[in-house]
Amino acid sequence: MKNQTLFFKNKPRIVSGMSIVGKKEGDGPLGKYFDHISDDPKFGEKTFEKGECKMFLKAITGAVDKAKLNNEDLDLLLAGDLLNQLISSSYVARTLSVPYLGLYSACSTMTEALTIGANFINDGHFKLVACATGSHFATAERQYRYPLEYGCQRPPYSQWTVTAAGCTLLSLKGEGPAITHATIGKVVDFGINDLNNMGAAMATAAADTIYSVFNDTNYDERDFDAIFTGDLGRLGAEILRDLCREKGLELGQKYSDCGEMMYKREQNCYCGGSGAGASASVLNSFILGKMQAGEYKKVLLLATGALMSPTSSYQGETIPSISHGIIL
Amino acid sequence: MKNQTLFFKNKPRIVSGMSIVGKKEGDGPLGKYFDHISDDPKFGEKTFEKGECKMFLKAITGAVDKAKLNNEDLDLLLAGDLLNQLISSSYVARTLSVPYLGLYSACSTMTEALTIGANFINDGHFKLVACATGSHFATAERQYRYPLEYGCQRPPYSQWTVTAAGCTLLSLKGEGPAITHATIGKVVDFGINDLNNMGAAMATAAADTIYSVFNDTNYDERDFDAIFTGDLGRLGAEILRDLCREKGLELGQKYSDCGEMMYKREQNCYCGGSGAGASASVLNSFILGKMQAGEYKKVLLLATGALMSPTSSYQGETIPSISHGIIL
Numbered sequence: 001m002k003n004q005t006l007f008f009k010n011k012p013r014i015v016s017g018m019s020i021v022g023k024k025e026g027d028g029p030l031g032k033y034f035d036h037i038s039d040d041p042k043f044g045e046k047t048f049e050k051g052e053c054k055m056f057l058k059a060i061t062g063a064v065d066k067a068k069l070n071n072e073d074l075d076l077l078l079a080g081d082l083l084n085q086l087i088s089s090s091y092v093a094r095t096l097s098v099p100y101l102g103l104y105s106a107c108s109t110m111t112e113a114l115t116i117g118a119n120f121i122n123d124g125h126f127k128l129v130a131c132a133t134g135s136h137f138a139t140a141e142r143q144y145r146y147p148l149e150y151g152c153q154r155p156p157y158s159q160w161t162v163t164a165a166g167c168t169l170l171s172l173k174g175e176g177p178a179i180t181h182a183t184i185g186k187v188v189d190f191g192i193n194d195l196n197n198m199g200a201a202m203a204t205a206a207a208d209t210i211y212s213v214f215n216d217t218n219y220d221e222r223d224f225d226a227i228f229t230g231d232l233g234r235l236g237a238e239i240l241r242d243l244c245r246e247k248g249l250e251l252g253q254k255y256s257d258c259g260e261m262m263y264k265r266e267q268n269c270y271c272g273g274s275g276a277g278a279s280a281s282v283l284n285s286f287i288l289g290k291m292q293a294g295e296y297k298k299v300l301l302l303a304t305g306a307l308m309s310p311t312s313s314y315q316g317e318t319i320p321s322i323s324h325g326i327i328l
Numbered sequence: 329m330k331n332q333t334l335f336f337k338n339k340p341r342i343v344s345g346m347s348i349v350g351k352k353e354g355d356g357p358l359g360k361y362f363d364h365i366s367d368d369p370k371f372g373e374k375t376f377e378k379g380e381c382k383m384f385l386k387a388i389t390g391a392v393d394k395a396k397l398n399n400e401d402l403d404l405l406l407a408g409d410l411l412n413q414l415i416s417s418s419y420v421a422r423t424l425s426v427p428y429l430g431l432y433s434a435c436s437t438m439t440e441a442l443t444i445g446a447n448f449i450n451d452g453h454f455k456l457v458a459c460a461t462g463s464h465f466a467t468a469e470r471q472y473r474y475p476l477e478y479g480c481q482r483p484p485y486s487q488w489t490v491t492a493a494g495c496t497l498l499s500l501k502g503e504g505p506a507i508t509h510a511t512i513g514k515v516v517d518f519g520i521n522d523l524n525n526m527g528a529a530m531a532t533a534a535a536d537t538i539y540s541v542f543n544d545t546n547y548d549e550r551d552f553d554a555i556f557t558g559d560l561g562r563l564g565a566e567i568l569r570d571l572c573r574e575k576g577l578e579l580g581q582k583y584s585d586c587g588e589m590m591y592k593r594e595q596n597c598y599c600g601g602s603g604a605g606a607s608a609s610v611l612n613s614f615i616l617g618k619m620q621a622g623e624y625k626k627v628l629l630l631a632t633g634a635l636m637s638p639t640s641s642y643q644g645e646t647i648p649s650i651s652h653g654i655i656l
Contacts, residue, residue: 002403002427004427006453046643047643049639049640049643050643075330076512080432083637083639084412084413084637084638084639085412085432085434085635085636085637085640086432086635087635087636087637087639087640087645090515090635090636090648090650091635091640091645091648093514093515093648093650094515094516094517094635094648097514097515097516098514099330099332099512099513099514100433100512100513100514100515100650101431101433101440101443101444101512101652102431102432102433102440102635103429103430103431103432104408104413104414104430104431104432105428105429105430106413112429112430115429116429116444119447119448119451119453120447122451123447123450123451125334125447143639184404184427184428184429185427185428186421186425186426186427186428187418187421187422187425187428188422188425189422307413307414307415307418307419307422307430308413308415308418309411309412309413309415310412311377311411311412311415311471312377312413312415312419315374315375315377315378317415317419320418320419320421320422322418322421322428324429
């Protein structure tokens with residue numbers, strides 16, 4: 001088996017993290033952990049897309065402010081989002097006017113950004129790198145599924161795209177949690193073609209990457225205080241537990257899914273949240289907070305992405321998925 | 329001015345390059361340089377999208393074959409394309425089953441991939457990395473502009489999306505041309521909102537990155553045997569010459585644009601080719617050939633990307649652009 005894992009010997013550190021979410025996410029169980037909750041889904045802009053862009057920008061500038069730095073201190077922005085042509089990321093990069101690399105691995109983009117960012121920081125090429133991603137219920141819904149006005153019914157295993165953005169600043173300086181390893185995922189396909197059942201499609205990708213992490217690092221589940229996936233949702237998380245169990249791996253209480261954690265049952269989000277903003281906002285609030293407080297010492301985060309498009313689905317394709325993992 | 333340029337001291341080398349193009353591109357002035365010309369725009373598949381995917385895969389497996397290696401030798405695939413959610417790249421990554429990072433900077437994706445790939449190779453993290461991108465006239469046209477059947481009239485400054493894919497394999501081994509530097513571009517915006525005039529929008533990004541390359545490396549135009557931009561087209565290339573001239577920089581005969589080189593005037597492609605496949609196919613055929621033959625010793629390649637989407641354009645946004653440069 002090939003080594004898919006990078007080891008960062010210089011320990012790139014998280015300088016600061018910022019999370020911005022919408023009202024529904026703020027009303028959920030993690031509400032008290034987020035930095036900012038917006039009651040306005042358009043964030044004061046005319047369209048949902050421009051609102052998403054503003055949320056995204058606020059996550060980055062908020063992380064910079066928290067670190068008591070200026071936007072001009074950023075050497076590089078690594079970002080991606082769920083909109084076609086990554087418009088949220090690109091327009092934010094235009095506003096910030098910093099070197100920018102656009103990334104896309106759907107809802108696994110946050111850990112892709114952290115992988116590439118940690119590598120650049122580890123090498124000493126750059127001093128301060130921002131890794132950011134986000135998603136927005138209204139923009140994703142109308143791009144990937146149906147017009148909002150249509151009021152489409154959802155099956156019980158569907159998930160709800162979170163309105164959230166998160167940004168992590170990386171540097172060699174400071175005392176923040178370090179990224180020690182990153183595992184680059186392979187694209188796997190469970191043969192699922194139901195766009196409402198992405199959690200099931202992505203569970204195999206998460207399982208594949210967990211095996212790779214453990215194989216490449218010689219760590220196992222006992223070495224971690226907590227293991228998180230991005231947005232498998234309730235059903236996907238159960239499937240992941242089953243897949244791991246088949247290989248003799250019991251994830252147990254240590255394991256949670258950021259999407260599943262996002263909403264209360266009575267919020268009618270069925271299997272929980274999905275979207276690139278899920279892992280990004282939970283990492284930069286709940287997880288980072290617990291690490292800074294010393295409650296978690298070692299965490300494995302596996303963001304998970306479904307790589308289909310409406311076009312590929314119309315043409316009869318199944319859903320390919322990927323998961324990139326990082327060890328904090 | 330901030331340093332945007334990475335220097336690769338271990339000299340990641342191009343092991344092999346592969347270029348695949350469509351019939352129109354094969355009929356153009358560069359026809360004899362391409363590795364493979366397909367008469368069938370669907371590459372034997374049922375849809376243009378599936379055809380693009382097959383072309384993309386063929387570019388990668390072709391590069392691997394040329395290097396007398398196997399697909400299993402690949403440690404990482406860095407790829408992106410112009411289709412929403414990067415479906416060509418993602419489905420190819422599924423077929424190859426190698427670790428994969430999806431990248432998007434529109435038509436500047438090839439040099440983004442080479443930047444990240446050269447960095448991973450330079451660090452010794454991976455032994456063999458494939459960097460690939462492509463574009464397809466029929467899929468891009470119907471996604472970004474109008475249905476093909478509509479037969480939309482084009483203004484004289486419009487460009488034609490090339491049907492082409494290119495793949496470059498990078499390694500520390502061998503005697504191929506080395507990537508010595510990579511300059512990560514910033515997003516700039518010339519205020520252009522005409523989707524047929526992307527060359528003009530991207531010219532400012534190319535100019536911005538050329539200044540950064542020269543500023544960061546202390547090289548100037550005299551140090552290079554040739555300078556290429558990705559897909560500015562005839563008009564964009566003229567604008568770039570003018571922008572450089574204003575700063576006292578005379579690009580002269582050394583400078584060419586991959587998109588402009590792609591078609592003969594009588595092929596009715598107006599200002600020339602565009603698309604992520606333009607720089608990818610020209611790099612892996614014409615440029616690589618001239619370097620291997622010793623005609624070029626030092627080359628600057630600046631792929632250029634326009635980062636708008638149909639949605640951002642409908643919402644009144646102008647076209648933000650980016651250009652990432654590499655020195656071979």
